[in-house]
Amino acid sequence: xxxxxxxTWIAGALLLVSFLVLxxxxxxTGEEFSRYxxxxxxxxxxxxxxxxxxxTYITVPADLSKHTNTTLLIIAPTRTITAMExxxxxxxxxxxxxxxxxxxxxTGPSFLEAMGSTIRIHPGNLSSVDRAYSDxxxxxxxxxxxxxxxxxxxxLVLDHATTLEGGTPLLTTSxxxxxxxxxxxxxxxxxxxxKYTVMTEExxxxxxxxxxxxxxxxxxxxxxxxxxxxxxxxxxxxLIDTYTSRVARIGGIAELIHSVRSNLExxxxxxxxxxxxxxxxxxRRII
Amino acid sequence: xxxxxxxxxAMLLIGLTVGGLLVFATDPLLYxxxxxxxxxxxHTNPDSLDDDYVSSxxxxxxxxxxxxxxxxxxxxxIQFRDSTAVQNRLAMSEERLTSLEGLxxxxxxxxxxxxxxxxxxxxxxxxxxxxMDRITAFDTVQRVGAQEENRNNLQLQASVAxxxxxxxxxxxxxxxxxxxxxxxxxxxxxxxxxxTRKYREALSRVKSLTAEIEGKELPVxxxxxxxxxxxxxxxYPETAAYRNTIQxxxxxxxxxxxxVVSLLLDETIVATTQSDRQGNYRTAYTIGSxxxxxxxxxxxxxxVTSVGRELVIPETGSSIALTAAPVIVNRWETGALxxxxxxANYPVRNAPVRIFTDGIDSGEITTTEDGTFSVFLPLxxxxxxxxxxxxxGDLPLSASMSDDxxxxxxxxxxxxxxxxxxxxxxxxxxxxxxxxxxVILAADAGGVLRLPKRKxxxxxxRIQERIEEMLRxxxxxxxxxxxxxxxxxxxLDQYWAALxxxxxxxxxxxxxxxxxxRIAQSxxxxxxxxxxxxxxxxxxCSGEHYASFFTRFVSNYEKIRYGSSxxxxxxxxxxxxxxxxxxxxxxxxx
Numbered sequence: 001x002x003x004x005x006x007x008t009w010i011a012g013a014l015l016l017v018s019f020l021v022l023x024x025x026x027x028x029t030g031e032e033f034s035r036y037x038x039x040x041x042x043x044x045x046x047x048x049x050x051x052x053x054x055x056t057y058i059t060v061p062a063d064l065s066k067h068t069n070t071t072l073l074i075i076a077p078t079r080t081i082t083a084m085e086x087x088x089x090x091x092x093x094x095x096x097x098x099x100x101x102x103x104x105x106x107t108g109p110s111f112l113e114a115m116g117s118t119i120r121i122h123p124g125n126l127s128s129v130d131r132a133y134s135d136x137x138x139x140x141x142x143x144x145x146x147x148x149x150x151x152x153x154x155x156l157v158l159d160h161a162t163t164l165e166g167g168t169p170l171l172t173t174s175x176x177x178x179x180x181x182x183x184x185x186x187x188x189x190x191x192x193x194x195k196y197t198v199m200t201e202e203x204x205x206x207x208x209x210x211x212x213x214x215x216x217x218x219x220x221x222x223x224x225x226x227x228x229x230x231x232x233x234x235x236x237x238x239l240i241d242t243y244t245s246r247v248a249r250i251g252g253i254a255e256l257i258h259s260v261r262s263n264l265e266x267x268x269x270x271x272x273x274x275x276x277x278x279x280x281x282x283x284r285r286i287i
Numbered sequence: 288x289x290x291x292x293x294x295x296x297a298m299l300l301i302g303l304t305v306g307g308l309l310v311f312a313t314d315p316l317l318y319x320x321x322x323x324x325x326x327x328x329x330h331t332n333p334d335s336l337d338d339d340y341v342s343s344x345x346x347x348x349x350x351x352x353x354x355x356x357x358x359x360x361x362x363x364x365i366q367f368r369d370s371t372a373v374q375n376r377l378a379m380s381e382e383r384l385t386s387l388e389g390l391x392x393x394x395x396x397x398x399x400x401x402x403x404x405x406x407x408x409x410x411x412x413x414x415x416x417x418x419m420d421r422i423t424a425f426d427t428v429q430r431v432g433a434q435e436e437n438r439n440n441l442q443l444q445a446s447v448a449x450x451x452x453x454x455x456x457x458x459x460x461x462x463x464x465x466x467x468x469x470x471x472x473x474x475x476x477x478x479x480x481x482x483t484r485k486y487r488e489a490l491s492r493v494k495s496l497t498a499e500i501e502g503k504e505l506p507v508x509x510x511x512x513x514x515x516x517x518x519x520x521x522x523y524p525e526t527a528a529y530r531n532t533i534q535x536x537x538x539x540x541x542x543x544x545x546x547v548v549s550l551l552l553d554e555t556i557v558a559t560t561q562s563d564r565q566g567n568y569r570t571a572y573t574i575g576s577x578x579x580x581x582x583x584x585x586x587x588x589x590x591v592t593s594v595g596r597e598l599v600i601p602e603t604g605s606s607i608a609l610t611a612a613p614v615i616v617n618r619w620e621t622g623a624l625x626x627x628x629x630x631a632n633y634p635v636r637n638a639p640v641r642i643f644t645d646g647i648d649s650g651e652i653t654t655t656e657d658g659t660f661s662v663f664l665p666l667x668x669x670x671x672x673x674x675x676x677x678x679x680g681d682l683p684l685s686a687s688m689s690d691d692x693x694x695x696x697x698x699x700x701x702x703x704x705x706x707x708x709x710x711x712x713x714x715x716x717x718x719x720x721x722x723x724x725x726v727i728l729a730a731d732a733g734g735v736l737r738l739p740k741r742k743x744x745x746x747x748x749r750i751q752e753r754i755e756e757m758l759r760x761x762x763x764x765x766x767x768x769x770x771x772x773x774x775x776x777x778x779l780d781q782y783w784a785a786l787x788x789x790x791x792x793x794x795x796x797x798x799x800x801x802x803x804x805r806i807a808q809s810x811x812x813x814x815x816x817x818x819x820x821x822x823x824x825x826x827x828c829s830g831e832h833y834a835s836f837f838t839r840f841v842s843n844y845e846k847i848r849y850g851s852s853x854x855x856x857x858x859x860x861x862x863x864x865x866x867x868x869x870x871x872x873x874x875x876x877x
Contacts, residue, residue, distance in 0.1 A: 011301045032329055040332045076329070105328060129394045130343045133336035136395040159330040175479055176344045178399065193400060193479060216330035225333070 027257040033076045033215060033246040036258065040221035043075065043247055046230055054237045061088040061243060070237045071098040076215035077107045077244035086114025094205025100149075100233065102215040104162040111244065112211065119166040119202055119211045122179075126196055126213070129176035132157040132225050141171040141198045149199075149210070149232045157225035158198060161214035167200035170210070342393045348481075350387050354408055355476050357383065359489035361415050365422060366496055373419045380412050404475045407468040414468065418461045418496075424569060425454040425500060427523045427534035432505065442519055446538045448505040449567050455500055462497040466490065516540060518548070520586040520593030527574050529603045529683050530633045536569040538562075539588045546588045552598070553582050562588070574600055579683035600683045605631040607640065609675040609689035613696045614663065618709075622665040623694045627675050631684045634658025638682060643674045668698040778802065778869050782862075791858055795847045799840075802868055806837065821845060833868075840864040 029036045035047040058064060058072065061081070065088070072092065081089070093099050093115070101108055109121045128139030132155075140155040147170040150156055156171055163179055172195045179196065198213045217226045242248035250258060260266040326332045357380050364372040387405065391397045431437060432447030469490050476483050519537040527533050539546045539562045548568045550558040560570035568586075579602035586593040609627040616622070625642055629635040635658050642649045642664060652662045664673075675689040778801055785794035803824055807816030810827060819827070821841040828834050843861040846852045 014301050032327060040334055041327070041330060127395065129347055129396060131341060133333055134341055134393075135331055135336050137331055138333060138336070159333065160326075160328070174344055176347065176396075219330060221330070221333045 023257070027261075029250050031246065031249040033219065034249045035247045036250050038220070041219050043218045043220065045220045045223045046218045047247070049230070050234055050238065050240075056237075056239050057248075058239050058241045059243055061085045064088055064092040064239070067092070067239060068095060068097065070239055071100060071233070072239040072241055073233065074099070074101045074103070074111070074241040074245050075218050076103055076246045077101070077111055077241075078246050079244040080107050080110050081114050081244060083114055086111070086116070089115040090204060093207035093209055096206035098208050098210065098236075100210045100212065102212040102218065104160065104214050104216070106215070106246070107244070108211070112209075115204075115209075117166075117202055117204065117209050117211075119164060119200055119209065121211065121213055122163045122165060124162055124179040126158065126161045126163055126173065126177065126179050126198070128173045128178070130155075130174040139173050139177060141173050143170070144172050145170050147171075147199070147201065147210075150229050154228055156199075156217065156229050157222060158214040159216035159219070159222055161198050161216070163196040164198060164200045164211055164213045167202040167209075167211065169197040169200050171199035171212075172197050342390055347387075347390055347394065347396075350383060350390065351404075351476075351479075352481055354380070354383050354387065355472065355481055355483060356485045358411060358415070359485045359492065361412075362489045362492040362496070365415065365419050366492060368423070368426060370419055370423055373415070377412055377416055380408075384409055384412070400475050403471055407471040411465060411468045411472070414461050414465045418458065418465070418493075420571070421454050421458050421461065422496070422500065423532075424534050424536075424571065425451060425458065425503075428454065428536060428569075429503060429505075431521055431523045431534075431536075442538075443521060444505075445507055446519055446521065446536065446567070448507040449538070449565065450536050450569055451503065451505050452507075453563070453567060453569070455504065458497060458500050462493055465493050469493075516589070516591045518586055518588050518591050518593045520584075520596060522584055522596045522598065525597060526599040526601065528601055529574055529631055529635075532571050532573045533598065534569070534571055535560075535584070535586070536567070537586055537593065539566040539568060539591075542566040549587045551585045551587060551592075552577065554585075574683065576681045577683055578681055579603075603631045603684050605629060605635060605677060605679070605684040605687045607675050607677045607687045607689045609642075609673065609692050611664075611673045611692045611694040613694055615697075615699050616663060619699060620665060621668050621696050621698060622663055623671065623673065623696060624661070624663050625673060625675070626659070626661045627689065628657075628659045629654050629677055629687075630658060631682075635677075635682070635684065638677060639680065641676045641678070643676060644671050646672075646674075666696045668696045670695040779865065782865060791853060792848060792851075795844055795861060798865055799844050799848075802837075802840070802865075806833075836864070836867050840868050 027036065028038050029042075030039065031037055032041050033043055035043050038044045056067070064072065072089075089099065089111075101111065103111075103121060105123065112119050112121070125137060126139055127136035129136070130140050131138045132140055137160045139158050139161065141158055141161075142155050143150055143152040145168060150171060158173075175195050176193055177196050178193055200211055202209045202211075216222060217229060223230075240247065260270070326335075357376065361373055361376045361380070364376060384405070388397070391401060391405065396402075428447050428450045432444055432451075437443045437447075469486070473483055473486060473490075476486065517540040519540075521536055523534050524531075525533075535550055535558075537548075539548060542565045545564060546562045546566070546568075548560050548562055548570075549556045550560070550570060550572060552572075558570055558572050560568050562568035577600055579600050582598045582600060583595045584598045585595045607627060607629045609625060611623045611625045614622060614624045627640070629638055629640060634656075635654055636656050638654045638658075639651050640654060640660050641651050642662065644664065644666065649664055650662075652660045654660045660675075671694050673692045673694055677684075677687045679686055778798065781801060782794050782798045785797045789797075799821065803816050803819075803821070806824065806828055810831075816824060816827075821844060825834070825838045825841050828837055831837075840861075843857065843864045846857045847861055850857075
């Protein structure tokens with residue numbers, strides 16, 4: 001065999017790698033909080049860690065009526081729900097289920113109002129002296145009351161969180177915390193230092209609504225600091241809301257690729273085509 | 288195109304394709320922190336932030352608590368009239384304030400109510416420092432009035448009473464300022480859960496101090512109204528050592544306008560102050576660059592000069608300490624680093640100190656504000672004895688010298704040239720290196736260089752050398768292909784020549800054709816053998832004595848020619864078979 005053949009092998013391998021990179025590229029997205037976003041601001045790590053046998057995706061609120069003894073997770077909602085839809089979420093909780101809403105600057109306030117919760121999300125940047133990085137917006141919150149998500153002694157690292165009012169506080173920041181409107185997070189003239197609630201709970205019927213004022217704990221960039229919290233959420237059977245949430249956002253070719261990936265018939269068709277190509281190449285002595 | 292150039296070109300194209308694809312694929316797949324450092328309204332990229340060490344409330348709280356607690360001992364020292372202790376505590380408090388300011392900047396807390404806390408604390412320290420000064424002045428003025436010889440001096444008593452009243456008013460204003468700042472700090476501290484017990488105690492001490500001063504109010508005695516120009520002048524104490532402070536006060540006559548009052552020491556102005564509308568003036572003078580001895584102090588306002596007062600400044604003993612360590616600076620300069628301090632009850636500021644090396648004066652250095660000095664003394668490698676000497680000059684201090692300090696200066700382990708020369712050498716070396724690489728590349732490209740090739744084995748190398756020699760000879764003779772062919776006289780030589788020129792596969796084909804041609808000739812097949820496959824050729828010669836050799840040869844040939852094998856093992860196998868075949872059908876026999 002001469003050198004030209006070695007070169008052909010290398011070329012083939014490089015082209016294969018390039019093709020895989022291209023497919024990976026096209027199937028990803030840059031949308032914030034999207035499960036298809038592999039970057040620091042996506043949630044692909046969180047979804048990759050889920051046990052896919054115990055996770056169900058809720059695409060319309062009507063589907064909630066089928067589920068009992070489970071937890072619905074809503075990350076960064078952007079859709080404003082109607083009163084009718086709100087009542088569906090409320091019924092879901094009242095039947096003994098759990099709803100965990102994580103939101104800061106999305107449609108979380110109107111969602112809570114529509115489902116009849118008294119918890120309120122206040123806009124404004126929460127900053128704290130107690131932080132995990134050299135940025136006061138990455139404040140740490142600590143346990144104040146027994147809850148299923150975070151044990152005493154392990155802090156939750158927030159990333160540009162807001163504050164909550166109402167319900168029973170579960171996690172709060174330290175007294176050296178403040179809320180301001182300046183983007184740099186510096187304490188300014190009118191800011192007051194005090195403890196702020198970042199996670200709270202409210203009983204509705206037989207179930208419980210938990211609200212966390214920061215969906216960024218689910219992004220890939222926060223996998224390290226908030227691993228324990230995320231792990232505790234996935235312990236129980238989980239429903240993931242894709243109706244209101246940003247986690248299912250995707251666009252362009254990626255949408256096509258994911259629709260193919262999620263469809264069994266398309267998968268069989270593509271596998272058959274690939275097999276045919278390989279057989280043809282074999283027959284023509286290309287490989 | 289030659290095969291290796293073809294490969295190079297193909298690799299280049301592939302590299303360009305993959306590179307282009309990766310560039311295209313960098314968004315959103317291949318993120319870098321640099322590409323997206325800022326984040327969005329929802330979050331900041333934690334990867335872009337430093338998390339090696341992050342300050343927190345755990346650093347802030349103890350420092351703030353120390354500051355809150357630090358006020359009480361200062362007020363207590365003021366109550367005890369211990370101005371030195373007060374100054375030391377205030378210096379410590381200033382250091383804490385500086386640390387806190389840095390920490391707050393780090394924690395984005397340099398504003399809001401923490402900013403108010405810091406400002407109030409700073410203001411409080413300045414208030415307490417001023418309070419100490421005023422109380423010292425008040426006590427001094429009171430002491431002057433209480434002296435036996437001054438009891439009947441109505442003019443002095445009136446001056447004392449007026450100065451006391453002025454100082455009391457000043458102390459009251461300072462106390463009010465302290466209370467205001469105290470309220471601010473207390474409010475913030477209480478809300479942030481700090482322990483404020485000591486801080487509250489500080490406030491009660493300030494209040495009791497103010498009450499004590501207020502209780503010492505003196506009646507102003509009746510004196511005759513003076514209409515002529517004049518000035519009274521009192522000092523206390525009349526003996527003061529280096530860096531001690533004396534209080535100076537008096538009255539300028541007639542009252543009515545504010546006057547500038549100069550303080551003269553031996554006819555040289557050393558301080559100025561201003562009287563109030565009632566003519567009262569007061570100032571303080573700290574002994575600095577004044578020789579020891581008895582001096583004359585006077586006060587002057589306009590053309591009027593007061594009576595003179597004698598001021599005795601005793602000589603204060605000084606002591607100087609020196610340490611020295613060998614150092615090498617700038618990678619090559621050897622010497623000794625000399626550190627030391629000069630004290631005379633207090634650190635001696637801005638004083639000249641001379642360093643002597645083995646008794647020889649090596650130069651002068653001036654002490655800093657805290658009485659210390661530091662200097663690098665360039666010295667060649669060997670042992671020395673160093674000494675620091677202080678000559679007081681105009682200071683009321685005694686001369687002093689340090690103990691002899693031995694130091695051994697070592698030569699650097701590698702005697703490198705100085706940095707600028709080193710840089711120049713490195714630059715020249717870099718240029719030479721690049722030049723050498725370019726020359727080698729150019730020579731190689733032009734075929735000037737003939738780099739030695741790895742020898743496969745002894746026999747092969749020998750044959751190779753022979754062929755190269757023949758090629759060179761042929762080139763020299765005619766430079767034509769005919770000469771080249773003529774030079775190759777046997778099977779093995781033909782094989783090696785083809786291997787060098789066209790590669791293994793083609794060399795094997797040519798060897799086979801030559802061999803098959805000779806067998807065909809011996810079997811009487813003539814040109815018909817060209818239509819036969821190698822295996823068919825083996826069948827034709829199956830009855831011959833060389834059949835087994837030829838079959839092995841064909842088997843190896845098929846591996847290389849049709850199996851596309853380029854392995855070392857198959858090549859060696861083929862060459863052995865060729866060697867055997869050569870022995871069987873060498874040109875001598877056929």
